[in-house]
Amino acid sequence: MTETTSQILSITAKNFEAEVLHSELPVLLDYWAPWCQPCQMMMPAFEAVAADYAGKIKFGKLNIDTDSEIAARYNVRGVPTLMLFKGGNPEDARTGAQSKSQLIAMIDNAL
16 A cells, blocks of 8 residues: 555655645645554545545645654554644644545535
8 A cells, every 4th residue: 555546645754844734735644554454444535535626635645654753743643643734734633544424524624
């Protein structure tokens, strides 16, 4: 699951500032890990919502195993954690697998 679809960016320490903090669009960032079953189970819903909202919001995935310093900076304590950034600031965060309808509600509240 290291590759992402064209609608979902792979976020790392190298591109976090440019893609998340300086993004013109809101960013829904999924903190995940390859060993996390709920992360794997949520992926189809995350991909579907990313396709539905393309151009309105950015979607990214950050592997906490390879970029743990960013997860620590934002007090991510469990995976999956979804964090919605607007104007470079985290506006909403939810821990645990989210359904497609929960993801849509989170996004619609921010738009």
